[in-house]
Amino acid sequence: MTHAKTTPTSRAAAPFLDMRKAAxxxxxxxxxxxxxxxMLAMSLTSEHFLTSTNLLNVARQAAPIVIIGVGMTFVMxxxxxxxxxGSLVALVSVLTAAWLVAGLPPLLVxxxxxxxxxxxxxxxxxxxxxxxxxxVVTLAxxxxxRGVGFVISEGRAVPISDPIFAFIGRGDVLGINTPLIIAxxxxxxxxFVLNRTRFxxxxxxxxxxxxxxxxxxxxxxxxxxxxxAITGGLAALAGVVISARLSxxxxxxxxxxxxxxxxxxxxxxxxxxxxxxxxxxxxxGALLINFVRNGLNLHGVNPYWVQVVTGVILVLAVxxxxxxxxxxxxxARANPEDDREVRK
Numbered sequence: 592m593t594h595a596k597t598t599p600t601s602r603a604a605a606p607f608l609d610m611r612k613a614a615x616x617x618x619x620x621x622x623x624x625x626x627x628x629x630m631l632a633m634s635l636t637s638e639h640f641l642t643s644t645n646l647l648n649v650a651r652q653a654a655p656i657v658i659i660g661v662g663m664t665f666v667m668x669x670x671x672x673x674x675x676x677g678s679l680v681a682l683v684s685v686l687t688a689a690w691l692v693a694g695l696p697p698l699l700v701x702x703x704x705x706x707x708x709x710x711x712x713x714x715x716x717x718x719x720x721x722x723x724x725x726x727v728v729t730l731a732x733x734x735x736x737r738g739v740g741f742v743i744s745e746g747r748a749v750p751i752s753d754p755i756f757a758f759i760g761r762g763d764v765l766g767i768n769t770p771l772i773i774a775x776x777x778x779x780x781x782x783f784v785l786n787r788t789r790f791x792x793x794x795x796x797x798x799x800x801x802x803x804x805x806x807x808x809x810x811x812x813x814x815x816x817x818x819x820a821i822t823g824g825l826a827a828l829a830g831v832v833i834s835a836r837l838s839x840x841x842x843x844x845x846x847x848x849x850x851x852x853x854x855x856x857x858x859x860x861x862x863x864x865x866x867x868x869x870x871x872x873x874x875x876g877a878l879l880i881n882f883v884r885n886g887l888n889l890h891g892v893n894p895y896w897v898q899v900v901t902g903v904i905l906v907l908a909v910x911x912x913x914x915x916x917x918x919x920x921x922x923a924r925a926n927p928e929d930d931r932e933v934r935k
Contacts, residue, residue: 622858622872626879633886640889647768649878649885651836654770655680655829656877659852660859661781662822664873667856668785669818670798670865671725675715675732676826676852678740679708680845683830685740687756688749688840697755705827711736712823716816733849740842748841751834760835770832777825782870794818798865854905855880880904 633640659676666673683704690700711732718728762769785791796804797814805811834840857863858879859872883904887897 622860622875622879626875626882629879629882629886633882633889637886637889640886645885645889649881651768651770652885653877653881654768654774655833655848656851656855656881657774657874658777658829658832659822659826659848660855660873660877661777661870662818662825663852663856664781664859664861664868664870665785665791665794665818666725666822667861667863668791668794668798668865668868669815670801670863671719671815671818672729672853672863673712673715673819673822674726674729674849674853675711675736676822676829677845677848677850678733678736679711679823679826680830680833680848681842682711682736682740682743683708683827684834684840684844685744685749685842686840687831687834688751689743691751691753691756691840692749697753701831704831705824708827708830709820709824712826713816713820715823716819719819720812720815737842744840744842746842748839748843750839752838756831756835757838758835759832760838770836773828773832777828778870778874785868785870790814790817795866795868798862798868800866850905851877851880851901854901858904 630640639645659680663673663676686704686707687700690703691697695703715725715728715732719725759769759773764772785794793804793809793814796807796809797811801811830844833844837844855876856873858876859869859874861868861872880901883900884897887900888894892900
């Protein structure tokens with residue numbers, strides 16, 4: 592019977608390996624830890640934070656961000672970005688109200704606005720595949736979509752009183768709020784597609800090394816158009832949820848929503864440079880942003896400062912996503928022997 596010898600070198604390397612494992616753990620699950628710590632702190636400092644009413648309100652507000660965030664995760668997986676989702680929500684909100692006023696059946700209206708979202712998202716993707724940067728294309732769409740919404744509505748909000756929309760926005764099934772059910776279904780489907788289908792694998796490959804993916808024979812153009820179409824459709828679905836919850840169609844709906852979605856996706860660990868994406872992380876990022884805002888509001892912080900904090904969170908998310916994560920992962924992969932050589 593033989594025993595492996597423990598050398599002085601291996602004993603010296605053990606602490607370094609443990610530190611690297613801890614670094615990898617923090618990189619992968621840092622946002623989950625941050626969310627848990629924030630909720631613990633708020634529960635100890637505010638008696639209203641952990642009430643069912645407050646938690647339900649935060650989850651309901653986070654639902655549209657989660658819905659769009661799933662689509663944005665696919666876009667960022669391909670190393671893209673979509674700045675137009677907030678304006679698309681506004682356009683869908685206006686179209687929903689206008690078509691309901693025109694007497695169209697509510698289910699048909701929902702199908703039509705989602706189709707509009709898919710088509711506009713696919714249009715963004717098609718232009719991007721021609722070589723125009725995604726930032727430029729979607730920034731132009733951000734202005735155009737909301738502008739069309741203002742033209743259609745003439746700048747006015749139109750009430751929505753249809754009972755089906757009331758159910759979508761404020762109803763419940765077995766005590767679970769309808770927007771939460773919609774968001775949960777989107778998350779489950781999105782997770783399955785990203786992690787268990789060839790399309791998800793191809794999207795990640797496209798963002799990881801596009802030229803290598805092209806050489807492998809992947810249909811890069813179709814993949815890019817598809818991920819933007821998915822995001823457009825989910826933005827339209829979120830627009831329906833928001834309009835139903837607020838009971839009106841407004842060209843001001845979804846204002847600055849794109850920044851919250853991007854912050855949630857980046858906070859969750861999806862890489863800005865493509866090739867790495869996580870649906871679960873996106874959900875946690877959305878919840879963290881909304882719980883931070885909610886906690887500050889419960890403590891009477893000036894709403895303008897809450898906006899400042901949201902901006903700071905976005906900057907920190909980008910910093911962690913680009914610099915800290917990369918350095919932590921590089922350090923975690925390094926050889927302990929190399930570390931000692933450098934220190935000598």
